[in-house]
Amino acid sequence: MDSTKEGASKAACGCNGCAPEENGRFLNATPMLNELESGPWPSFVSGFKEMAERTKKPMLRGVLDQLEYSYKTRMGYWKGGLVTVEGYGAGIITRYSMIKDKFPEAAEFHTMRIQPPPGLHYNTAMLRELCDIWEKYGSGIITLHGQTGDIMLQGIEQDKVQECFDELNQKGWDLGGAGAGMRTGVSCIGPGRCENACYDNLKLHFKALKHFSGQVHRPEWNYKIKFKFSGCPNDCTNAIMRSDLAVIGTWKDAIQIDRDEVRAWIDERGIDTLVNQVISNCPTGAISLKDGEMEIESRDCVRCMHCLNVMPKALSKGEERGISLLMGGKNTLKVGVNMGSLIVPYMKMETDEDIEEFLELIEEIIDWWDDNGLDHERIGETIERVGLKQFIEGVGLEADINMVSRPRDNPYFKAKY
Ligand code: SF4
Numbered sequence: 001m002d003s004t005k006e007g008a009s010k011a012a013c014g015c016n017g018c019a020p021e022e023n024g025r026f027l028n029a030t031p032m033l034n035e036l037e038s039g040p041w042p043s044f045v046s047g048f049k050e051m052a053e054r055t056k057k058p059m060l061r062g063v064l065d066q067l068e069y070s071y072k073t074r075m076g077y078w079k080g081g082l083v084t085v086e087g088y089g090a091g092i093i094t095r096y097s098m099i100k101d102k103f104p105e106a107a108e109f110h111t112m113r114i115q116p117p118p119g120l121h122y123n124t125a126m127l128r129e130l131c132d133i134w135e136k137y138g139s140g141i142i143t144l145h146g147q148t149g150d151i152m153l154q155g156i157e158q159d160k161v162q163e164c165f166d167e168l169n170q171k172g173w174d175l176g177g178a179g180a181g182m183r184t185g186v187s188c189i190g191p192g193r194c195e196n197a198c199y200d201n202l203k204l205h206f207k208a209l210k211h212f213s214g215q216v217h218r219p220e221w222n223y224k225i226k227f228k229f230s231g232c233p234n235d236c237t238n239a240i241m242r243s244d245l246a247v248i249g250t251w252k253d254a255i256q257i258d259r260d261e262v263r264a265w266i267d268e269r270g271i272d273t274l275v276n277q278v279i280s281n282c283p284t285g286a287i288s289l290k291d292g293e294m295e296i297e298s299r300d301c302v303r304c305m306h307c308l309n310v311m312p313k314a315l316s317k318g319e320e321r322g323i324s325l326l327m328g329g330k331n332t333l334k335v336g337v338n339m340g341s342l343i344v345p346y347m348k349m350e351t352d353e354d355i356e357e358f359l360e361l362i363e364e365i366i367d368w369w370d371d372n373g374l375d376h377e378r379i380g381e382t383i384e385r386v387g388l389k390q391f392i393e394g395v396g397l398e399a400d401i402n403m404v405s406r407p408r409d410n411p412y413f414k415a416k417y
């Protein structure tokens, strides 16, 4: 139904006395929000309206009305607070209306952060259960996935939160992180579906988040800290730019070359294409042509993945695989945007013992940050403030030339390409 028509109720203007159903309508007029539905892009306004009409949930109508009012007055009217479930101190983002007298239907619109499985591998039965429970207790609106990596269940009232969580938890779902603790981890699809994966990032993600589960649910540090696990240097999770602890799959030996596939690639596209699209684009000049054969100088390769991405059948990752750990990546905060700095150039990640060793190192790093960091200071900011030397001495790491020659940088460098 078009809520812009003449005769629609006036509730979106701030009037509290209308009853749109009496006019055979469910939604109030929202002329300013409707503007967002024009243009080529999908609009959240259309989604909200469609859902509100279908479910007839007054909360959704109230949220649209309050948003229209916000646009009119150029003010936001949500405020925070504290909502939690038994045994937890985080995971629910509160949203209380400051003008609930005007829009009582939208008095509360809290968000439940739910942890997704590693690599976002769902099955339809899980998703149906999640949707059914959420429609029963909440607004029905779901964001897959928020910037935090969580499934965002948006719009629930405080008195329904515990019951909703209990039912979700019975089906195997758990709340994600919020506040000054370990946040929800993110991993790429990894070896489940990608040939580039250099380690089982899904397993490591699962083990790491289980290990730090207490700190996910009960924040106890200076500020937030977050893992992202990318299976290879393509870094599809954006770990280096958007996580404090970026775990990137890599290899130590040479890129594997399938000579027959290289010849087939050249036969199909021509030698000029090889030169222009592969050899010339290697950032370190590690690739050359010798007697018509493509050669890669491993010592010069910085694992940028370009040649492997262009020639996926002919070139593949090396055989001696593991991880690199980069630390300190984050988006804008007090001191601007940072890419992670390389802290551990190579670490094996094959056995349960390797995982244990990795978790011990992370514990050591977090302890150091907890002792040395200031309130609301991300770990990269702490390292920047006290110095890399003090950090590596503090956590017992060996100094490595890569820490100096691959320092942090501005992520927008990558975003340009
Ligand atoms: Fe595949 Fe690498 Fe992307 Fe993971 S980061 S999905 S392993 S290309």
Ligand code: SF4
Pocket: 281, 282, 283, 284, 285, 286, 287, 296, 300, 301, 302, 303, 304, 305, 306, 307, 308
């Ligand atoms: Fe060059 Fe990147 Fe290929 Fe290494 S992975 S050889 S740096 S293009």
